[in-house]
Structure formats: C-alpha cells, structure tokens
Amino acid sequence: MRTLLETRLLPAIVVAVIVVILPYFFPSAYYFRVGALVFIFALAVVGLNLLMGFAGQVSLGHAGFLGIGAYSVVIGPVYFGLPSWLCVFVGATVSGAVAFLVGRPILRLKGHYLAVATLGFGLLVAIVLTNEAGWTGGPDGMSVPRLALFNWQVRGSDSWYWIAGATLVGGFVLALNLMESPTGRALQAIHDSEIAALVLGIDVARKKLTIFVISAMYASVAGSYLALFNGHVTPDIAGFLRSIELVAMVVLGGMGSIVGSLVGAAVLVVLPQALTIFHEYEQALLGFILMVFMIFLRRGIVPSVAATFAGRRK
Amino acid sequence: MPPLQRFTVTTVIGFIALFAAVHLASAQIKIGSVLSVSGPASFLGDPEKKTLEIYVEEINAKGGVNGQKLQLIVYDDGGSADNARTFATRLVEEDKIAAMVGGSTTGSTLAMIPVFEDAKIPFISLAGAIQIIQPVRPWVFKTPHTDKMACEKIFADLKSRNLTTIALISGTDAFGKSMRDQCVSVAPNAGINIATEESYGPRDSDMTPQLTNIRNKAGVLAVVNPGFGQGPAIVTRNYRQLGITLPLYQSHGVASKQFIELAGPAAEGVRLPAAALLIADKLPANDPQKPVVVDYSRSYQQKTGQAVSTFGGHAYDGLMILVQAMQRAKSADKAKVRDEIERTKGYIGTGGIVNMSPTDHMGLDLSAFHMLEIKGGDWTLVPGT
Known part of the structure; x- marks a missing residue:
C-alpha cells in the first residue's frame, strides 16, 4: 500500500478511482454527459x-x-x-505532423511572439473549416457518423463517460511518465531557465517541439471524442474562444499540475451549468468567481491548495 | 475562513437558495429553450428570449394553457453547438420538459436534433437552414422561412421584369454562404442564368474590385447580393460609386432600418424580400397578417423599448404554434402535441400563414415574403407581390 501511495502514478490512480465512483452519484444521463465533457476537455488540458x-x-x-x-x-x-x-488515430497523426511543421519555425520565437504565432495558427484552422464548405459543411457544420467498435454502436452519454474516463486515465499515465523521463526533466530545466538548460547541453528548440507535437496530439484526440460524442460538429470547435477556454482551464487548475488539468476542466465545464439558475447574471458571476479564484489561489487551484496543506503539516 | 471568503460563500449560498425558491414556486407545463443569448449570434437569441418571456407571462396571466400554467426554462448556449447539446440533454433529463422552442442557429439546432428525436419531444427550431426540415424528422419543426424561399422570391421578381441573366455577389459568412448555395441550386428551375459570381469576407470594407468584374461582364441584367450585416451596405455604396445602373437585389438578411442608414442614398431603388413584420405599418388594412404583426410589434416595443426584429417574431410563431397545438390536443402529451403541430393549418403568424403537413414541417410558402423597394429612404411595397 505504501509503495502504491508513493508511486509517481498516484494521480492517475486517484483519477481512475474517481471515474469509477462518480456514477454512483449520478441521477440521470445528463450527469454522465457533463462528466464525459469534463474528461474530454481535461484530456486536451493535460496536453496543453x-x-x-x-x-x-x-x-x-x-x-x-x-x-x-x-x-x-x-x-x-x-x-x-x-x-x-481509425480516424481518431489518423487525426492525432495529422495534428502531430501539423504541429511539427508549424512548431519548427514558431518555437524558435519567444514570449509574446510565440503566443501570437499560435494564435494565428488557430484562427487559420477555423477559417479553413468555415470556408472549405465542400469538405466541412461550412459554418453550419456536419453531422458525425457514430462510433462503432466491433459490433457496438456507441451512442449513450454513459458509454462516452467510460470511454473518455479510461482515455483520460491513459493520458494521465503517459503525461506522468513523460515528466519523469529525461525529456520531462529537460523541459522543467527549460521552464526554470532556458539559458541554464542551454549551458547544460539541452537542445531547447527540439525539446519544445517534441512537447508541442505531443500536446497537439492530446488535443486532437479530445477533439475527435468531442465530435463523436456530440454527433455534430461546427467550426466553432476550433474558434479563438475555445483556445482561450483551454488556456483558462490550465491556469485555473494550476500550471505544471497534471491533476490541476482535471480540476480546471471540471470547474469550467461544471460551473456554467451550475450558474444557469442566475439567468442574466450567469456570465458576470462566472467572471467574478474566476477572479476570486485567481486572486486567492494565485498559482492555480491545485498547487495553491497543495501548498496550504504542506504549510500546515509543518 | 477569512471574513471576505465567509461573506462570499454566504452570499452565494443565499442567492442559490433564493433563486431555487423562485424556481420551484411556479408552473406545470415545462417549455424548454436553448438560445444564443450571448456570443456572436446574440442578435438572434436576445430578441427570441425576450419574446418568449413576454408571451409566456401573458399566456399565464390569462390562465395558462388547458388550465395549466406554462413554465419557461431558457439556457444560453453562447453560440456554441457543443453547449447547446449539453443544455438539450439537461432539458430532457433534468428539467423533463414537455416541448422545446429554440435553437437560434442552424448549427446548434442540428446538434440538438438527435437529443429530442431520441427522447420523442416536439422541437420547434427558430433557425433558418432547410436541412433542419429536409429530410423531415418526425419531432422537428421550424418557423423561419428558408433562404431557398428568399432566392425563389427574388428570382420570381426578376423573371417578371425579364431580367434573367444575373450576377451573384455573396458574403462568406454562414448566412451569405448558405443563401448563395440555395440560390445557385434553385436558379435553373426559376429560369435564371447566373453569369458570374463573386464573394467577399464578412469584415471586408471595400468590394469595388468584385463589382468591377461584374460591371465588365457582358450580358448581366441584374445583381443579387446574398449577405448579412454591413457587407451588403458596402456593396450598395460601392455599386453606386462605380456608377452601375443595373437593378440591385439584396436579401432578407438586411431587411432592417439599419441597412438604409448604412447605405444612405445609395440604397435608393434597391429591392429585397422581407417578412410582413418589418413593414407592419405599410401593409394594406385587409392583409390577414396585419393585426398579428402590428400587435406583436407594439407589445415587444412597449415591453423592451427596442425595435422588433424578425428573429423575435420567429420565437413568437414557435410558441404560439405550440400553445395552439396543446390547446387542440387538450393536453401536453408529447405525442399528441406533435401530431397537432403537424396538423397546424391557417395559423397566421409574424412569418406568414403556416400550413404544416407530414411532409412539410415549416408550412410557409412564397406569400410569406413581400418584395420591397427602397424609395426616399424608406420601404415601399412593390405592387403585386
């Protein structure tokens, strides 16, 4: 038991337990849908x-x-x-390849330049999806053929809950292992000081490119799931606001915290649902609550709470 | 807990309790709605939401439907099809609604259709595209006229003026694109030949090059501009600046006073199809729609202080068709109400006179549109349309 608690995979195990236990508290399929959405977004957020x-x-x-x-x-x-x-994998491969091509020049940029370049990339994808109506159905979107695994037609929210939950646990395991690998340690070195990392002989641009490709593949799988789950897809899935939402989930949950990714996604998916009872004020309240989070939990929910507990234990 | 946090938590809990109490207090027949109240499509969702609220209140004040009060549950999808789908699931699973009026955009409507088809709940959409009712789905209806009808109306007018060779210039936004596709597909049947085609982006500020191409194209007798927002106003201005004298047709997408203001004197002589609602005061006294549209305009302006738009009118029609179906069915039973919606005949609404059938879940014909011409900075009805 002790070794289990000390393993680096502890967060993945915790998530697996949460995924299994939660449905016992779900009164209807609507909760399965919200749960599945949380897991799907969390997958993209882990990558980001x-x-x-x-x-x-x-x-x-x-x-x-x-x-x-x-x-x-x-x-x-x-x-x-x-x-x-198969297309889920094809999509991930295409995303990875695109990220590689786009990332090579972009990741040599630093600071705001990189942010602007990726912003441009995101807008381009949205424009292509909107304008290539012959392939994408244009602004009104297209309906998505349902996922069939062997002879099983996946349609219910509960099926998607389990698929998304299982994939998220897999995504956690991958991410946690990656962080403990030489690449992960190199990345943390880059994060702390790019110059120091360079002096240590780390190929900074290349490591950044690797992680950009990996995070693109996470997002791609999440996008595929979202489309298959909804049964209909419109270009707003690639919109600027969606990108901002993902960044907000990362920051809210806590940058550099894998568990924080799930918490950030959960808050931003569940909160708008909970706030609908306030009608006209829901947007304002959502903004207010996020501000409160960022003021009192400046480093993101998970790292701030963890720091508080660590402080108390002393 | 520090005092500030304690205060916040208490306030939030207090608010939740208060709103929950308000929610539980009322009503029996639950009508659900998912609208794009905020976000890029809020020009649709906002008047739709206000209209539903005004009329649900009015109906309840008169005793409700079949002796039961209506309860309206509106969610805001923010223009995202993904949110719309989640809220649709919520309306079905959690709120257990009897019927659904809503879906501001085609994208959100198409995303929600499977939810209501699976749950067998009548769904009246307020979005434009023809894909919503074609192929006909048993539980899905819609109130707005389609782009296809606007094209047909314009083409019928062109045909009557013998202007059968035209140029098309369209916006690449959702509205422009959808209408352009419909116009291209119905043109051969209407006996119209599209000689050349140009397009512009939704935020372009100069369409002179495209219009110059059209001017230089031999044999063009008229120009049609499917578009929405400010694009068509710029097209109209550039059109006059280039001195093009061919008749110019705009779409129902710009049938608002704003268009005349933006285009200024250049709008003189422009023709466009529009629903009766926009010209409530211009309709002849014997027009069957006159009382309905005048009444709706007055109520809406009085309650909200804003000018009417056709979109709010679509919500009015959706709600009234549903309520009348419930009255005829003498219950809110989903299957019975669905059957009665399909049997709607001669309903006079803001969008036109609705005659539904098992093969037509919209029930409007070309008479729903009136052809307008802009004269002296105001709309005038083109005689005989």
Missing part, C-alpha cells in the same frame, strides 16, 4: 499543460488541433469510408 506548465510555452491556438481531430472523424468516414476509431 505539458506545454504551458512544463515547457513554459503559451499556445493560444490549441483549439485548432481540437478542430483537426474533430473534423478527421467526419471527413475520414464520410469521404473515405474509414472506420471512426
């Missing part, structure tokens, strides 16, 4: 957190990869007759 929290790079165009993933599970089955599950 690797980039932001560990490599110290901001991407304001991450929804672009959500879009690539989402539209690959539409275009693949509809135009090429490929099975949907």
Whole structure:
C-alpha cells in the first residue's frame, strides 16, 4: 500500500478511482454527459499543460488541433469510408505532423511572439473549416457518423463517460511518465531557465517541439471524442474562444499540475451549468468567481491548495 | 475562513437558495429553450428570449394553457453547438420538459436534433437552414422561412421584369454562404442564368474590385447580393460609386432600418424580400397578417423599448404554434402535441400563414415574403407581390 501511495502514478490512480465512483452519484444521463465533457476537455488540458506548465510555452491556438481531430472523424468516414476509431488515430497523426511543421519555425520565437504565432495558427484552422464548405459543411457544420467498435454502436452519454474516463486515465499515465523521463526533466530545466538548460547541453528548440507535437496530439484526440460524442460538429470547435477556454482551464487548475488539468476542466465545464439558475447574471458571476479564484489561489487551484496543506503539516 | 471568503460563500449560498425558491414556486407545463443569448449570434437569441418571456407571462396571466400554467426554462448556449447539446440533454433529463422552442442557429439546432428525436419531444427550431426540415424528422419543426424561399422570391421578381441573366455577389459568412448555395441550386428551375459570381469576407470594407468584374461582364441584367450585416451596405455604396445602373437585389438578411442608414442614398431603388413584420405599418388594412404583426410589434416595443426584429417574431410563431397545438390536443402529451403541430393549418403568424403537413414541417410558402423597394429612404411595397 505504501509503495502504491508513493508511486509517481498516484494521480492517475486517484483519477481512475474517481471515474469509477462518480456514477454512483449520478441521477440521470445528463450527469454522465457533463462528466464525459469534463474528461474530454481535461484530456486536451493535460496536453496543453505539458506545454504551458512544463515547457513554459503559451499556445493560444490549441483549439485548432481540437478542430483537426474533430473534423478527421467526419471527413475520414464520410469521404473515405474509414472506420471512426481509425480516424481518431489518423487525426492525432495529422495534428502531430501539423504541429511539427508549424512548431519548427514558431518555437524558435519567444514570449509574446510565440503566443501570437499560435494564435494565428488557430484562427487559420477555423477559417479553413468555415470556408472549405465542400469538405466541412461550412459554418453550419456536419453531422458525425457514430462510433462503432466491433459490433457496438456507441451512442449513450454513459458509454462516452467510460470511454473518455479510461482515455483520460491513459493520458494521465503517459503525461506522468513523460515528466519523469529525461525529456520531462529537460523541459522543467527549460521552464526554470532556458539559458541554464542551454549551458547544460539541452537542445531547447527540439525539446519544445517534441512537447508541442505531443500536446497537439492530446488535443486532437479530445477533439475527435468531442465530435463523436456530440454527433455534430461546427467550426466553432476550433474558434479563438475555445483556445482561450483551454488556456483558462490550465491556469485555473494550476500550471505544471497534471491533476490541476482535471480540476480546471471540471470547474469550467461544471460551473456554467451550475450558474444557469442566475439567468442574466450567469456570465458576470462566472467572471467574478474566476477572479476570486485567481486572486486567492494565485498559482492555480491545485498547487495553491497543495501548498496550504504542506504549510500546515509543518 | 477569512471574513471576505465567509461573506462570499454566504452570499452565494443565499442567492442559490433564493433563486431555487423562485424556481420551484411556479408552473406545470415545462417549455424548454436553448438560445444564443450571448456570443456572436446574440442578435438572434436576445430578441427570441425576450419574446418568449413576454408571451409566456401573458399566456399565464390569462390562465395558462388547458388550465395549466406554462413554465419557461431558457439556457444560453453562447453560440456554441457543443453547449447547446449539453443544455438539450439537461432539458430532457433534468428539467423533463414537455416541448422545446429554440435553437437560434442552424448549427446548434442540428446538434440538438438527435437529443429530442431520441427522447420523442416536439422541437420547434427558430433557425433558418432547410436541412433542419429536409429530410423531415418526425419531432422537428421550424418557423423561419428558408433562404431557398428568399432566392425563389427574388428570382420570381426578376423573371417578371425579364431580367434573367444575373450576377451573384455573396458574403462568406454562414448566412451569405448558405443563401448563395440555395440560390445557385434553385436558379435553373426559376429560369435564371447566373453569369458570374463573386464573394467577399464578412469584415471586408471595400468590394469595388468584385463589382468591377461584374460591371465588365457582358450580358448581366441584374445583381443579387446574398449577405448579412454591413457587407451588403458596402456593396450598395460601392455599386453606386462605380456608377452601375443595373437593378440591385439584396436579401432578407438586411431587411432592417439599419441597412438604409448604412447605405444612405445609395440604397435608393434597391429591392429585397422581407417578412410582413418589418413593414407592419405599410401593409394594406385587409392583409390577414396585419393585426398579428402590428400587435406583436407594439407589445415587444412597449415591453423592451427596442425595435422588433424578425428573429423575435420567429420565437413568437414557435410558441404560439405550440400553445395552439396543446390547446387542440387538450393536453401536453408529447405525442399528441406533435401530431397537432403537424396538423397546424391557417395559423397566421409574424412569418406568414403556416400550413404544416407530414411532409412539410415549416408550412410557409412564397406569400410569406413581400418584395420591397427602397424609395426616399424608406420601404415601399412593390405592387403585386
């Protein structure tokens, strides 16, 4: 038991337990849907957190990869007759390749330049999805063929809850292992001081590129899931606001905290649902609550709370 | 807990309790709605929400429907199809609504359709595109006219003026694109030949190059501009600046006073199709829609202090068609109400006269549109349309 608690995979185990236990408290399919959405967004946020929290790079165009993933599970089955599950992987590969091509020049930029360049990339994807109506259905979007695994038609919110939950646990394991690998340590070195990392002989640009590709693939899988889950996809999945939402989830949960990714996604998915009872004031309240979080928990929810507990234990 | 945090927590809990109490106090027939009240499509969702609220209150003040009060539950999807889908699930699973009026945009409507089809709940959409009712889905209806009808109306007018070879210049936004596609597909049947086509981005500020191409194209007798927002106003201004004298047709997308203000004197002589609501005061006294549109305009302006838009009118029609179906069914039973919505005949609404059938879940024909011409900075009805 002791070794289990001390393993670096502890967060993944905790998430697995949460995924399994939560449904006992769910009164209806609506809760399964919200749960599945939390897990899907958390997956994208874990990827983005690797980039932001560990490599110290901001991407304001991450929804672009959500879009690539989402539209690959539409275009693949509809135009090429490929099975949907395969298209999830195809989408991830395409996203990774795009991230590689885009990232090579972009990741040599620093600070605000990188943010602006990724912002441009995200907008470009949204424009292409809107304008290439022959392939994407244009602004009104397209309906997505349902996922079929073997002979099982995946349609209910509860099925997607389990698929998304399982994938998120997998994503956690991958991310946690990555952080303990030489690449992960190199990234943390870059995050702390790029110059020091260079002096140590770390190929900074290359490591950043690796993590950018990986985080794009996380987002792509999340995008594919979102499209398959919703059964309909519109270009707003790749929109600028979606990118900002992902960044907000990372910052809120805590940069550099893998568990924080899940918490950030959970807060920003569940809170708007909970606030609907305030009608006209929901947007204002949402903003207010986020401000309160950022003022009192400046480093993000998970790191701040963890620091408080660590302080008390002393 | 520090005092500030304690205060915040107490206030929030207090608010939640208060709103929950207000929520529980009322009503029996639950009508759900998911609208784009905020975000880029708020020009649709905002008047729709206000209209639903005004009329649900009015209906309840008169004793409700079949002796039961209505309860309206509105969620704001912020223009995101993904949120719309979540709220649709919530309306079905949590709120257990009897019927649904809403879906401001085509994208959000299409995303919500599977939820209501699976749950077998009548769903009256307020979005434009024809894909919503074609193919016909048993539980899905809509109130706004389609882009296709606007094209047909324009083409019928062109045909009657013998202007059968035209140029098309359209915006690349959702509205412009959808209408352009419909216009291209119905043109051959209407006997119209589209000689050349140009497009512009939704935020472009100069369309002179595209219009110059059109001017230089031989044989063009008229120009049609499917578009929304300020683009068509710029097209109209550039059109006059280039001295093009061919008749110019705009779409129902710019049928608002704002367009005339933006385009200024250049708008003189421009023709466009529009619903009766916008010209409530211009309709002849014997027009069957006159009492309805005048009444709706007055109520809406009185309650909100804002000018009417056709979008709020779509919500009015959706709610009234639903309420009348419930009255005919003498219950809020979903299947019975669905059958009665499908049997709607001769309903006079803001969008036109609605005659639904098992094969037509919109029920409007070309008479829903009136052809207008801008004269002296105001709308005038083109005689015979």
